[in-house]
Amino acid sequence: MKLSLDKISDHNSKLKLSHQDEWDFLSNKLSKEGVDVDELIQKIKDFQIAVPSWALGAGGTRFGRFGIGGEPRNLEEKLADIGLLKDLTRKTDSVSLHIPWDIPSDYSAIKSLASELGISFDAMNSNTFQDNGGSETYKLGSLGNSKKAVRDQAVAHNIEVVEIGKKLGSKGLTVWLADGSNFPGQSSLRSALQWTQESLTEIYKAMPDDWKMLLEYKPYEPNFYHTIIPDWGTSSLLCKSLGDRAKVLVDLGHHLPNTNIEQIVATLMYQDMLAGFHFNDSKYGDDDLTTGSIKPYQLFLIFCELISGSEDGAQAWESISWMIDASHNTKDPLEDLMQALEMISISFAKALLVDRRKLTTCQIEGDVVGAQECLQEAFQRDVRPLVREARIQNGGAADPIMLYRSLAVRKNLISERGAESRSTGL
Template sequence: QNQIEKHNDSLVTTHQRRLNFLKEDWSHVDLESVIQKLVDFQIAIPSWALGTGGTRFGRFAITGGEPRTIEEKIEDVGLLHALNGASGAISLHIPWDIPQNAESLKSLASSYGLKFDAMNSNTFQDQAGAAHSYKFGSLQHVNKAVRKQAVEHNIEVIKHGIALGSDALTVWLADGSCFPGQLNFRKAFENTLESLQEIYTALPDNWKMFVEYKAFEPNFYSTTVGDWGQSLLYASKLGKKAYTLVDLGHHLPNANIEQIVALLLMEGKLGGFHFNDSKYGDDDLTAGSIKPYQLFLIFNELVEGMDAKGMNHAKDLGWMIDASHNVKDPLEDLLQSVEAIMIAYAQALLVDRKALNAAQDNNDVAKAQEILQNTFRSDLRALVAEARLRAGAALSPIGLYRELDIRKNLVNGRGVNTVATGL
């Protein structure tokens, strides 16, 4: 905390100048309420993004000091949260993470101000000692015994989550097929639905189930939860605790994700997000690094739709990052993702809704574009920084991370040849 204060003291004069400029520029708007919304907004960090990522071609552990245990993963997220005040939750992936002692993990997490976000199951990899292989799918499998094994795994993940105080299960399936004729689509869907129903039955009343879709990979001909239509079908048939989860990287190129988001929200079936960015496929790049305008347009629909339904921005949807890196320090990468998400959210909060509605009603296309791009092209970084300052975090999270040489300290403490479990 001392180091954060010292760091902030050195930057506060410049920060105040930028903030005052914004206050003058946006004097017609209640900026205080915007800043408060930014303070309240928290984005969960996935446990598997804390180590250096890789591709199927290789993994280059450039950094070292990677977290070797769940405890160290919680410490890393605690560090991010101390720096940016906006990463107050961790999302675990079972069995990459195996929570041994839930009570001690809970108290460690809460000592850093962290909660346990959605739990993730894994039926896309075979586990040592498992009776059945997922080579030909898990919840969709033609063999009931394989489906049963996958259902039981998901139920175990729910149990871990209950012990940790989580309240959501994210199910992402690699199920699908690689060649035409391999799969009976209808039977694959029905098997998957039946399996999901069995998992759904084990879900506590206050829990949500997020059904994540993905267009392709690792299967390259069909995916059994391949798009938002299929996910919505499952979620609708399952019941009111089931929702669609949108991972930004899981669409076919050029998909209009903001429109998908608007309609899912309208139907009350949008559960949450996995934020990342991509140019080609499920690239898992830093949020906002390739298509910041798309990120803003998504938040624009979210703010509009959530306000229309009287939803709480911070609480009513699941906000999570799902990115992982081969060439960057993963902690710096996560700080950049959170920053990009906060900026997009701030921009969306400042869109002049009344003027936009009027432009839409008048078919004033040019005006509508001017309104959106006016906030998108405004530099709102000082607002996000002010939210951090008020949360007791650092004015420049990455700046402080580098000033304190945190990675070097982690390497000193944990060693160079550390490998975090995950992808």
């Protein structure tokens, strides 16, 4: 479904008066506080988050999956949905493909369609957590499997993903492993780590010089005794053995409960080892819930560390990749993605408003209360008019979900694609 600019303009005109009142009040207050409002808006406009190709269909659990109808049946329709998200939110301009779920049948046609929609290709994602027609099975692991034939097959798949990405203009490979064990004694912990390191070395050598490897970690699931890359330290250890183009990818859900993720972010930036983010949220574990729906203050604190680390020169903002990675088994995935993009933008905007000079002074002088007040003042501020103004200036909708629903987009997608259509790969 193609969204005309006239529909966005008509929508925005209906909300102009209410928005203008809110925006005038906030912008005047910010200006009096010495904030460069135009610079602030530009930073919000420039911050773009990639959408993964697997996020356009209904998600699910190991117990069941409930379709919503109108799901994209091929890569072309997935790109069309991301183009719709871009038109509505102006917060995403790239797609992260999952292989082999989304291998293009016609590279020229896919690149042409993406260019027409203003979409580029973010990091590629390999898949060795399920069998994909190869002669060897990944039941007991892939890059860290005890059998060399299985490891070779997994390495070959990752190299194939790199070759596909080169044709599309991607510059990165995301590696997430389901490798591990469910029972003590099932595998040699040291050998599995060694085999993984050797496999990753082969993949790293096959990447172009201008590519980076984003190495993910996860403490549990699908294996519940041990995973080969359970934490950021192990991922960092492996990356340092590979080379300076291998860095650690942080998935917000891939942590044990109550983990201080903002400290992990600060530590990785201190070492210039942060590859990027997979945004989501969790209550208990890797729940893959909508970003900011459970722990908005944590998300804000993470952005505080990101902005601080960038401004202090620890790691360049441009070197970090951003992507959403969530499950939508009870939501319309497009609406869920819009909610996530909004919460990410809000947290980013709030973090930009922290008085860093005052905060630093409080930290040096040991003013604990003053330091907390600096953060709370920014976190408690309602920046929705600011984020909305940035979106409107960028050509997006004042209220993306309201417009999406008023245009009955999902109903139209069901009409075009069918009530039983199912997104590829899920």
